[in-house]
Amino acid sequence: MHEPVISISNLTRRFGAKTALNEVTLNVPAGSVFGLVGENGAGKSTLIKHILGLWRAESGKVRVFNLDPVADPVSVLGRIGYLSEQPDLPDWMRVHEFLRYTQAFYPKWDANYVEELRQQFALDPNARIRVLSKGQRAKLGLLAAQAHRPDLLLLDEPSSGLDPIVRNDILTAVIRTVTDEGRTVFFSSHLLEEIERVSDHIAMLHRGKLVLCGALDDVKAHHRRITLRFDKPRSEAPRVSGTVMVTGAGRNWTVICNSSVPTRQAIAVDRDAEIVDEGAASLNEIFIAYAGEPLPATSMA
Amino acid sequence: MRSLTYAMVWDVWNRSRYATFLLLGITVLGLIVHFVAPESMRPDGVNARTGQFVLHWVYWHLMMISFFLVFAIFGYTEFNPAKSSTGFPHRLFTLPVTSLRLVAVPILLGIVAIEFIFWTWTGVIIRWKPTPVTGAVLFGTFMVVYQAVLWTLGRLGALRLIVLALIGVAFFSADIFLTFPNSRLTESSVIFGSITVAILTFFLSWVCISRQRAAGIGWPAFATNDRLIAAAALLAPYLTYHLWTHGFSRPILLGFAQLVVLALCGVALLRTVHDLVSDRSSGRRKGFRSSLHAQFWFEWRRSGLALPLLVAGLVCTVFAPLSWIEQAEPGATFRILLWTIATPLILSLPVGKAFSKPDFWSGELSLPSVVAVKPLSNTQIVSSKMKVAAVSAALTWLIVIMFVAVWFALWANAQTATLVRLALRPQYATAILAAISVVILTWRFLVGSLWLGLSGHRISFSVSVLLYPLLLVVGTITVDWIFRRDQSRWAAFQQGFDAALPTLVWIAMIAATAKVWFAVKTSRHIDRYFLPWFCGAGCFAMTALALSSLVNVVPSQPWRLRIVLVCLGLFAMPIARISLATSSLSRNRHRV
Numbered sequence: 001m002h003e004p005v006i007s008i009s010n011l012t013r014r015f016g017a018k019t020a021l022n023e024v025t026l027n028v029p030a031g032s033v034f035g036l037v038g039e040n041g042a043g044k045s046t047l048i049k050h051i052l053g054l055w056r057a058e059s060g061k062v063r064v065f066n067l068d069p070v071a072d073p074v075s076v077l078g079r080i081g082y083l084s085e086q087p088d089l090p091d092w093m094r095v096h097e098f099l100r101y102t103q104a105f106y107p108k109w110d111a112n113y114v115e116e117l118r119q120q121f122a123l124d125p126n127a128r129i130r131v132l133s134k135g136q137r138a139k140l141g142l143l144a145a146q147a148h149r150p151d152l153l154l155l156d157e158p159s160s161g162l163d164p165i166v167r168n169d170i171l172t173a174v175i176r177t178v179t180d181e182g183r184t185v186f187f188s189s190h191l192l193e194e195i196e197r198v199s200d201h202i203a204m205l206h207r208g209k210l211v212l213c214g215a216l217d218d219v220k221a222h223h224r225r226i227t228l229r230f231d232k233p234r235s236e237a238p239r240v241s242g243t244v245m246v247t248g249a250g251r252n253w254t255v256i257c258n259s260s261v262p263t264r265q266a267i268a269v270d271r272d273a274e275i276v277d278e279g280a281a282s283l284n285e286i287f288i289a290y291a292g293e294p295l296p297a298t299s300m301a
Numbered sequence: 302m303r304s305l306t307y308a309m310v311w312d313v314w315n316r317s318r319y320a321t322f323l324l325l326g327i328t329v330l331g332l333i334v335h336f337v338a339p340e341s342m343r344p345d346g347v348n349a350r351t352g353q354f355v356l357h358w359v360y361w362h363l364m365m366i367s368f369f370l371v372f373a374i375f376g377y378t379e380f381n382p383a384k385s386s387t388g389f390p391h392r393l394f395t396l397p398v399t400s401l402r403l404v405a406v407p408i409l410l411g412i413v414a415i416e417f418i419f420w421t422w423t424g425v426i427i428r429w430k431p432t433p434v435t436g437a438v439l440f441g442t443f444m445v446v447y448q449a450v451l452w453t454l455g456r457l458g459a460l461r462l463i464v465l466a467l468i469g470v471a472f473f474s475a476d477i478f479l480t481f482p483n484s485r486l487t488e489s490s491v492i493f494g495s496i497t498v499a500i501l502t503f504f505l506s507w508v509c510i511s512r513q514r515a516a517g518i519g520w521p522a523f524a525t526n527d528r529l530i531a532a533a534a535l536l537a538p539y540l541t542y543h544l545w546t547h548g549f550s551r552p553i554l555l556g557f558a559q560l561v562v563l564a565l566c567g568v569a570l571l572r573t574v575h576d577l578v579s580d581r582s583s584g585r586r587k588g589f590r591s592s593l594h595a596q597f598w599f600e601w602r603r604s605g606l607a608l609p610l611l612v613a614g615l616v617c618t619v620f621a622p623l624s625w626i627e628q629a630e631p632g633a634t635f636r637i638l639l640w641t642i643a644t645p646l647i648l649s650l651p652v653g654k655a656f657s658k659p660d661f662w663s664g665e666l667s668l669p670s671v672v673a674v675k676p677l678s679n680t681q682i683v684s685s686k687m688k689v690a691a692v693s694a695a696l697t698w699l700i701v702i703m704f705v706a707v708w709f710a711l712w713a714n715a716q717t718a719t720l721v722r723l724a725l726r727p728q729y730a731t732a733i734l735a736a737i738s739v740v741i742l743t744w745r746f747l748v749g750s751l752w753l754g755l756s757g758h759r760i761s762f763s764v765s766v767l768l769y770p771l772l773l774v775v776g777t778i779t780v781d782w783i784f785r786r787d788q789s790r791w792a793a794f795q796q797g798f799d800a801a802l803p804t805l806v807w808i809a810m811i812a813a814t815a816k817v818w819f820a821v822k823t824s825r826h827i828d829r830y831f832l833p834w835f836c837g838a839g840c841f842a843m844t845a846l847a848l849s850s851l852v853n854v855v856p857s858q859p860w861r862l863r864i865v866l867v868c869l870g871l872f873a874m875p876i877a878r879i880s881l882a883t884s885s886l887s888r889n890r891h892r893v
Contacts, residue, residue, distance in 0.1 A: 052673075052674055053890075053891055054670070054673055054674075054890065054891065054892065055891070055892050055893075056891045056892065056893045058893070070891040073676065073677075073678065073679075073890075073891075074676045074677065074678050075676075076676075077674055077675065077676040077677075078676035080674070082674045084670065088669055088670040088671045089671060090599075090669075090671055092602070092603075093602075096586075097585050100585065100587075100588055100589065100595075101589070101595050101598070101599060103588065103589070103595075104588070104589035104590075104591060104592045104594065104595030104596075105592045105595065105675050105676055105677070106676070
């Protein structure tokens with residue numbers, strides 16, 4: 001069993017009256033692609049800032065490579081590649097200057113890999129960063145983040161607001177990193193399709209609380225969507241063991257449940273229900289079930 | 302809205318209508334006072350002297366407030382969150398109007414407003430004699446320069462105020478120099494120069510706003526029209542010759558046409574130079590030896606050249622021309638020398654405040670994430686800032702020394718130059734010590750606020766910024782009160798200082814001991830800094846001792862004074878605050 005790359009226990013962070021993170025505990029296994037899901041304001045970026053050591057743990061403990069990122073930033077940050085939603089790049093530099101500047105901090109910088117990615121991303125080395133488009137900035141940020149082949153690639157909503165082509169480029173790069181070298185990727189997103197496509201582990205944050213954490217396959221296997229029809233209209237929701245969310249009215253109801261027991265057993269209480277449809281719940285449905293509110297249209301894609 | 306121009310005028314009016322009402326109110330008040338005041342109190346009345354004496358204070362203050370209000374109204378800028386800077390209202394870039402109109406409307410409105418207020422006060426209310434035509438032209442030009450600086454130097458942030466203050470002083474000085482009996486400046490040359498500056502600045506604003514509108518790419522149409530530029534380039538040598546030999550052409554419209562053609566040629570030249578520089582300078586091509594070198598380069602590019610460039614700019618635009626114009630005056634030469642030497646020290650105070658922030662050009666006090674996530678310790682980040690400050694201070698003084706050396710060798714007043722040489726000859730060691738001390742002092746002013754700036758604590762940083770003008774005002778008033786108005790006060794001050802000296806010695810020694818103790822306690826952060834600190838403090842102490850023997854201020858207890866000076870030397874070199882800077886940065890970088 002590998003030691004977790006990131007180990008967080010009972011992490012709590014409050015901003016005034018608002019609790020941004022509430023007793024969060026999670027472990028990120030080495031070599032995994034770990035997706036962090038949550039609605040806007042769920043605490044994803046706050047959690048990532050704790051991992052980077054940009055926030056001190058108010059209570060609880062954060063360890064990255066078994067080190068405290070606040071006490072030993074040099075050792076921790078030297079092994080991390082980080083890309084944020086809006087990469088904070090120095091606008092006054094040129095692309096090649098920025099890469100040279102970043103290279104100086106990482107002894108394991110792979111110049112050939114950088115050149116290969118730069119050409120793949122079609123980035124002009126002489127262009128000033130301030131004239132790059134949003135997509136080009138994201139690509140440059142990603143390039144700089146993984147050019148030193150970090151042990152941990154930390155991506156905070158890397159493809160939010162980007163067009164599908166750029167998003168695909170970024171995802172391809174992420175997948176390649178992992179499949180090629182078995183390194184760890186921790187990335188946050190509210191684009192569930194993206195998470196589902198590349199992650200093998202996921203964690204779900206809802207209003208600062210970790211509501212779900214585990215291997216993606218396990219999560220999907222343990223959540224089912226059951227559509228029920230009753231003989232007579234009913235005013236109250238059907239009772240199914242392991243129910244996470246129930247929607248519907250009258251005779252037709254849909255239940256998302258987290259249960260490993262067989263369906264018939266699970267709805268044993270409501271013997272008059274007919275199972276119209278039953279299947280594995282999608283990540284989107286699981287997310288809505290836990291977050292308790294529908295996702296915006298753009299995130300459903 | 303009837304037209305886009307009208308809409309833009311309305312926009313200017315709407316965003317500062319209260320200030321405009323206040324301005325009009327003050328001006329109307331001035332007019333009412335002027336017309337209602339009894340005949341005897343009017344400046345142009347029978348008892349003109351009495352009238353001036355009574356009304357002078359009221360008029361002067363109301364007029365100054367009016368001028369400030371006009372400039373406040375036409376500080377036509379807005380914050381651009383995308384660039385984290387304040388500049389030309391970005392939202393107007395999407396309007397279907399040309400860049401020329403975008404620039405021309407606020408500038409022309411500003412000129413009309415300042416001229417209206419200026420003539421109302423000086424022509425109608427105060428009735429200055431002779432008519433201050435030069436002042437009116439200078440005010441109009443300053444309005445153009447003022448708006449151009451605010452729009453085009455957004456990245457300078459609050460430093461724009463220093464730039465504007467320096468330009469304002471230059472304009473004011475030009476008007477003052479006209480009153481000197483032997484001045485080489487004439488009214489027509491100042492008016493001509495001022496209008497030239499205004500037109501060139503207008504064109505420059507136009508170019509810059511056009512480029513801002515196109516995200517830094519491209520030039521306005523007139524600057525890329527090859528035929529226009531070729532014609533301007535052909536005419537330019539003749540026009541320059543004509544202006545040099547015959548002055549500003551009459552009728553006045555012909556003169557303006559001359560200036561416009563020259564401005565076109567200037568913009569074309571600017572474009573050519575820009576294209577050449579952009580093509581040639583492709584940035585740093587070499588790799589870095591280490592992460593510390595990379596961070597040093599980063600800090601240097603962000604902030605290292607600010608002080609040297611400001612000082613070099615002042616030397617080129619103010620001190621060098623002044624020293625040339627006033628080379629016949631020994632007293633003026635000496636004063637210019639003193640100001641040249643004082644400038645780096647004075648400028649290092651405000652520049653040091655900007656320098657102490659995590660990013661020199663940003664109003665944001667949190668550490669930029671591009672630096673925060675780099676595998677650098679807090680000590681290394683602070684250390685790279687301190688090294689940049691040291692090189693910056695050294696380069697600044699190199700510029701000053703080179704200028705003074707060339708000036709004194711070639712065109713300085715011979716009498717003053719001889720006096721300075723005679724004064725320095727027996728004191729070379731002291732002069733060298735003093736020179737090293739001023740470099741260290743400049744460095745100290747640059748890094749002295751790091752512990753506040755890097756803390757990310759906005760209130761304490763803002764208070765520390767406000768403290769400088771406050772101390773300046775209080776200090777000026779105190780010095781004026783003690784030394785200038787009454788000679789007996791100076792004697793009393795000397796006696797009091799003499800009596801307090803034994804106590805001062807104890808206070809200084811205790812404080813110095815406390816400082817060293819604190820340094821030892823916090824040596825974890827600053828162990829590498831001990832040697833520079835020791836050398837710097839030693840240099841200060843030796844300079845203080847050397848100077849104390851030259852200036853015999855307290856004859857009765859010179860040895861006590863020396864102890865105080867040595868302790869002050871220890872104090873002048875920061876140590877505790879350097880240690881605090883690392884802790885402050887740690888709190889800022891790893892927020893609680």
